[in-house]
Amino acid sequence: MTSGQGPVLVLEDVAKRFGPIEVLTGINLTLSRGEKRALIGPNGAGKSTLFNLVSGRFAPSSGVIRLGEKRIDGMPAHQLNRMGLSRSFQITQVFGGMSLYENIYMAVMSRHGKRWSLLRSGRVWRDIAEQTRELIDYAQLTSLADRQASTLAYSEQRALEICMTVATGPDLILLDEPTSGMSRVEAANMVAFIGRMTEGRTLLMVEHDMDVVFGLADTISVLSQGQILATGTPAAIRDDPRVQDAYLGGSAH
Amino acid sequence: MDPKDKATHSPARAALLRLVPLALLLGALVALPRFSDMAFLNAMVLVCIAALYAMGYNLLWGQAGLISFGHATYFAFGASCTIMTMAAIERGSSFPTPLLPLAGGAASFLMGLVAGWFATIRTGVYFAMITVAITELVRAIVQRWDTMFGGEAGITSIRMAWGPIGFQKLIDVYYFTLAWTVIGILLLWFLQRSPLGTVIRGIREQEERVRFLGYDTHALKTLVFAISAGVSGMAGGLLAFTNESTNVALYEGAYSTTVLINTVIGGAGVFLGPVVGATLTTLFGYYVANLTYYWLLYMGLLFMVIVVCAPRGISGLGVDAFRRLRSDAPVPWGRIVRQAAGWLAMALGCIMTIELIGAVVQPSYGALARSSGVAWPPVRVFGISWMPASPLTLGGIALLFSFGALMLRDGVVTARRNVAKLAEAIAGKPEPGP
Amino acid sequence: MDAFLVALLNGLVYGLLVFMVSAGLTLVFGMMGVLNFAHASFYMLGAYAAFLSGRYIGFWGGLIVATLAVGLVGLFSERLLLRKVRSFGHTQELLLTYGLFFVLEELVKLLFGPTPVAYRVPDELRFTAFTIGNSQFPFFRLLMGATALLMFFGTYAALRFTRIGLIVRAAVERPQMVSALGHNVPIVFSGLFAVGSALAGLAGAVAGMYYPTSPAMAHELGSIVFVVVVIGGLGSLNGALAASLLIGVMTSFAVGVESTFGDLFRALGLGGLALPGLEAVQFSSIAGVLPYALMLLVLLWRPAGFAGNRA
Numbered sequence: 001m002t003s004g005q006g007p008v009l010v011l012e013d014v015a016k017r018f019g020p021i022e023v024l025t026g027i028n029l030t031l032s033r034g035e036k037r038a039l040i041g042p043n044g045a046g047k048s049t050l051f052n053l054v055s056g057r058f059a060p061s062s063g064v065i066r067l068g069e070k071r072i073d074g075m076p077a078h079q080l081n082r083m084g085l086s087r088s089f090q091i092t093q094v095f096g097g098m099s100l101y102e103n104i105y106m107a108v109m110s111r112h113g114k115r116w117s118l119l120r121s122g123r124v125w126r127d128i129a130e131q132t133r134e135l136i137d138y139a140q141l142t143s144l145a146d147r148q149a150s151t152l153a154y155s156e157q158r159a160l161e162i163c164m165t166v167a168t169g170p171d172l173i174l175l176d177e178p179t180s181g182m183s184r185v186e187a188a189n190m191v192a193f194i195g196r197m198t199e200g201r202t203l204l205m206v207e208h209d210m211d212v213v214f215g216l217a218d219t220i221s222v223l224s225q226g227q228i229l230a231t232g233t234p235a236a237i238r239d240d241p242r243v244q245d246a247y248l249g250g251s252a253h
Numbered sequence: 254m255d256p257k258d259k260a261t262h263s264p265a266r267a268a269l270l271r272l273v274p275l276a277l278l279l280g281a282l283v284a285l286p287r288f289s290d291m292a293f294l295n296a297m298v299l300v301c302i303a304a305l306y307a308m309g310y311n312l313l314w315g316q317a318g319l320i321s322f323g324h325a326t327y328f329a330f331g332a333s334c335t336i337m338t339m340a341a342i343e344r345g346s347s348f349p350t351p352l353l354p355l356a357g358g359a360a361s362f363l364m365g366l367v368a369g370w371f372a373t374i375r376t377g378v379y380f381a382m383i384t385v386a387i388t389e390l391v392r393a394i395v396q397r398w399d400t401m402f403g404g405e406a407g408i409t410s411i412r413m414a415w416g417p418i419g420f421q422k423l424i425d426v427y428y429f430t431l432a433w434t435v436i437g438i439l440l441l442w443f444l445q446r447s448p449l450g451t452v453i454r455g456i457r458e459q460e461e462r463v464r465f466l467g468y469d470t471h472a473l474k475t476l477v478f479a480i481s482a483g484v485s486g487m488a489g490g491l492l493a494f495t496n497e498s499t500n501v502a503l504y505e506g507a508y509s510t511t512v513l514i515n516t517v518i519g520g521a522g523v524f525l526g527p528v529v530g531a532t533l534t535t536l537f538g539y540y541v542a543n544l545t546y547y548w549l550l551y552m553g554l555l556f557m558v559i560v561v562c563a564p565r566g567i568s569g570l571g572v573d574a575f576r577r578l579r580s581d582a583p584v585p586w587g588r589i590v591r592q593a594a595g596w597l598a599m600a601l602g603c604i605m606t607i608e609l610i611g612a613v614v615q616p617s618y619g620a621l622a623r624s625s626g627v628a629w630p631p632v633r634v635f636g637i638s639w640m641p642a643s644p645l646t647l648g649g650i651a652l653l654f655s656f657g658a659l660m661l662r663d664g665v666v667t668a669r670r671n672v673a674k675l676a677e678a679i680a681g682k683p684e685p686g687p
Numbered sequence: 688m689d690a691f692l693v694a695l696l697n698g699l700v701y702g703l704l705v706f707m708v709s710a711g712l713t714l715v716f717g718m719m720g721v722l723n724f725a726h727a728s729f730y731m732l733g734a735y736a737a738f739l740s741g742r743y744i745g746f747w748g749g750l751i752v753a754t755l756a757v758g759l760v761g762l763f764s765e766r767l768l769l770r771k772v773r774s775f776g777h778t779q780e781l782l783l784t785y786g787l788f789f790v791l792e793e794l795v796k797l798l799f800g801p802t803p804v805a806y807r808v809p810d811e812l813r814f815t816a817f818t819i820g821n822s823q824f825p826f827f828r829l830l831m832g833a834t835a836l837l838m839f840f841g842t843y844a845a846l847r848f849t850r851i852g853l854i855v856r857a858a859v860e861r862p863q864m865v866s867a868l869g870h871n872v873p874i875v876f877s878g879l880f881a882v883g884s885a886l887a888g889l890a891g892a893v894a895g896m897y898y899p900t901s902p903a904m905a906h907e908l909g910s911i912v913f914v915v916v917v918i919g920g921l922g923s924l925n926g927a928l929a930a931s932l933l934i935g936v937m938t939s940f941a942v943g944v945e946s947t948f949g950d951l952f953r954a955l956g957l958g959g960l961a962l963p964g965l966e967a968v969q970f971s972s973i974a975g976v977l978p979y980a981l982m983l984l985v986l987l988w989r990p991a992g993f994a995g996n997r998a
Contacts, residue, residue: 055465076469077461077464078464078465078467079469080465080468081464081465081466086465089462093459093462095454098457105451105468106455106463110468110469114448115467115468116445116473117447117448118443118447118477120447120448164466206622228323260730287881320778320782322724325985371987374986378777379917381722381781383917383982384721385909385913386914386917386978386980388910389979390979393973393979394973394976395970395975397885397973462775463850513782513785514789516892547793548796549789550796550797553789554790556789557783560772560779560782560783561772567826581833607797614797614799
């Protein structure tokens with residue numbers, strides 16, 4: 001776990017090449033505690049790559065990524081999670097054959113370090129069950145707790161996805177297009193849901209939908225051609241002429 | 254976990270509904286030696302071994318979604334190490350005889366840790382290929398290392414008495430095997446129900462998700478592989494204990510194939526499915542293998558039919574039938590009878606064809622034809638003499654096949670519909686693949 | 688030096704043979720993600736088909752008939768069997784081809800018996816191609832190598848310079864995309880499956896004369912071919928070629944090594960490590976182990992294989 005008041009996530013001069021193609025160059029980025037940052041940019045700007053670098057899917061070609069005090073670039077996913085970084089997936093990845101309760105239970109188990117257990121007795125298991133219940137209640141998914149995940153509606157599965165991401169108790173939450181494939185109304189509900197679930201936590205997300213971005217983020221970084229073009233508050237970004245250029249003559253996506 | 258049937262109102266009643274048949278079955282198995290002759294008891298010992306082997310194997314498949322094509326290695330290694338321990342007891346070691354299967358299980362577990370670590374680096378079909386290659390690797394070494402594994406002659410030992418138990422009579426061996434099989438299956442049951450079991454199922458469904466929840470999936474899969482190998486090794490140990498011998502032929506592909514076929518026929522998706530498959534093929538093999546040379550060919554054909562027409566195996570069909578019985582939907586007797594008749598006709602046609610061809614291509618048949626002066630001497634199938642070239646025989650076979658096809662046409666249509674439904678259920682869940 | 692050259696040539700020929708069988712498997716696998724367990728069975732069928740037809744129409748005719756017949760068998764197994772279970776996913780396909788592998792072996796046993804059949808190099812081809820020092824290099828081995836080389840260049844050219852080849856290459860990389868571009872991927876795939884099977888059949892027809900033609904030959908070569916695909920990397924012809932040649936040459940040289948495990952342990956300073964009986968075992972007797980050991984090493988060093996970029 002990271003500690004202290006320092007930044008939660010720091011990227012220093014991070015670059016990523018796939019063969020001869022340079023996807024990201026000289027990315028510098030700092031997320032302070034409690035900040036909610038959105039990464040936006042036109043298609044092909046390198047958002048997904050950056051996201052995958054931070055979440056540990058790829059290792060950067062050069063540069064340093066720190067979570068709190070510790071270097072995390074190139075670290076395997078499970079260790080990243082144990083250090084306090086958790087991510088959601090753009091294509092919903094829930095355990096379809098299990099109940100909603102079991103889905104979240106697995107995440108809470110991991111937070112308590114119970115990754116190899118054969119027995120389910122002792123105080124810690126009562127805590128795990130209790131915290132699972134609490135989280136489900138807090139997410140207002142109580143009525144769905146016993147439903148098999150694959151039978152849930154799409155937006156319910158997305159909500160479950162967010163719940164699992166939060167349930168490992170991370171310092172930093174990465175959300176990959178949390179409202180992709182949703183209708184206007186569903187997306188608006190999702191924004192409120194994410195806001196409630198991630199209250200007081202640090203958030204980094206990639207999102208296309210500007211309503212969602214402005215609804216959730218308190219700072220925005222704009223990525224263009226593999227570099228960070230601008231970082232600032234939503235209002236500042238909206239008025240930045242460079243950003244409007246990058247987005248094809250000002251039409252915001 | 255199961256969609257709630259409306260008839261199972263309370264969990265207690267559902268549990269009772271499951272436990273009572275199992276208890277009855279166990280009671281019948283315990284009482285069996287009173288009613289059974291030696292031959293059947295002998296067959297049941299083999300059934301127990303095959304069942305435990307298949308259950309250990311299916312931990313990997315049914316729970317973790319990994320299909321091994323080389324499990325014979327762990328079965329055989331368990332047998333080898335058990336026989337070596339038996340030899341050590343014979344020489345005066347104080348290892349208690351009743352714990353012998355554990356020696357085999359532990360050895361295979363350790364081997365499974367190493368092999369599993371390599372095999373689970375990759376998933377899906379790569380995993381399958383690596384298991385094949387590892388089996389070949391071990392086999393090549395074992396077959397050359399005669400002083401250790403006994404070569405083709407194998408190693409023999411005897412079951413030493415332990416306290417009051419002599420282990421000399423078949424009935425002792427039967428109870429011993431049955432007890433260890435039940436212990437092994439209970440172990441697997443508890444593993445499945447444990448928190449670890451939940452994580453393993455999670456790996457099967459969404460491995461990446463599990464990793465991003467903080468679980469080291471490679472280590473977990475290695476552990477599952479090793480446990481699966483260990484239980485298979487226990488089964489191998491039971492075989493060594495029963496036969497009082499092993500040899501390197503156990504390491505061959507046939508024993509990997511058998512367990513895979515048993516699991517598919519029984520059904521990988523139901524906990525005790527592999528037991529069903531192992532029981533059927535072992536008993537059939539025990540009694541039918543004497544009647545035909547082509548038993549393995551029939552088994553292979555049955556395997557392919559099951560893969561195409563009933564991917565969830567016999568126990569899957571059973572579960573579906575049970576659900577249907579408990580629902581209000583009418584039983585489609587007409588369709589069931591048609592299907593049964595169709596498959597029976599197909600099977601008879603296949604058996605006739607294969608047995609006739611098999612007899613005709615024998616060199617001895619050619620010699621018979623020359624000595625008797627008849628171009629196509631008669632062949633005995635089902636205790637009846639058939640003229641292989643007569644239009645009656647050939648026409649009869651053709652009739653069987655066409656009748657079967659006609660009866661099954663309806664079945665094919667339903668099967669297609671089921672396939673579509675299943676595909677829909679599977680969609681969204683990525684298959685283990687490249 | 689002469690012995691070295693002979694061992695090298697033998698290794699290359701064996702490697703090329705392995706490649707002939709691997710090429711079809713890796714392309715089919717790369718294109719549709721179907722691992723055809725029965726691919727090596729087609730190799731076996733090729734040998735038997737050539738043996739059977741060669742009796743009536745001579746050696747060369749047998750080669751052609753075997754190639755075409757096995758190609759047809761491949762085509763039918765794809766269209767009549769594999770398609771049936773495609774919607775179930777790769778697991779079911781894998782199981783089905785495994786069943787096919789098993790059934791074909793048993794069928795061959797039914798028709799030809801479990802022991803090797805007398806499929807031999809015809810007398811007119813039994814002569815020495817050239818001599819290196821005291822070692823004679825039989826013409827037939829040269830023919831095997833030449834067939835494999837011809838096939839390699841043929842396949843390479845077909846993939847490189849034809850329109851179908853372009854589609855296949857693209858489909859190996861991105862199957863959905865190619866299908867979205869309006870190409871009939873299933874037809875191309877059936878064709879590829881048939882051609883891959885035919886090549887395996889040809890390899891079997893040529894190799895079956897040199898090595899024993901028996902029901903076990905599918906199993907023996909099959910596991911080596913899997914190693915080649917794992918080492919070579921997904922759908923990569925170049926990777927498969929490199930892996931095949933490496934395995935062929937390695938095995939060929941190991942057969943000539945007269946050291947034992949005991950020598951190895953002593954050389955490593957582990958002379959005291961007395962594994963009962965193992966030190967007397969000669970390396971040459973377990974040359975067959977080398978491909979598998981190589982696979983484990985490659986898995987450690989580069990899990991996706993030589994040419995793999997998609998894991």
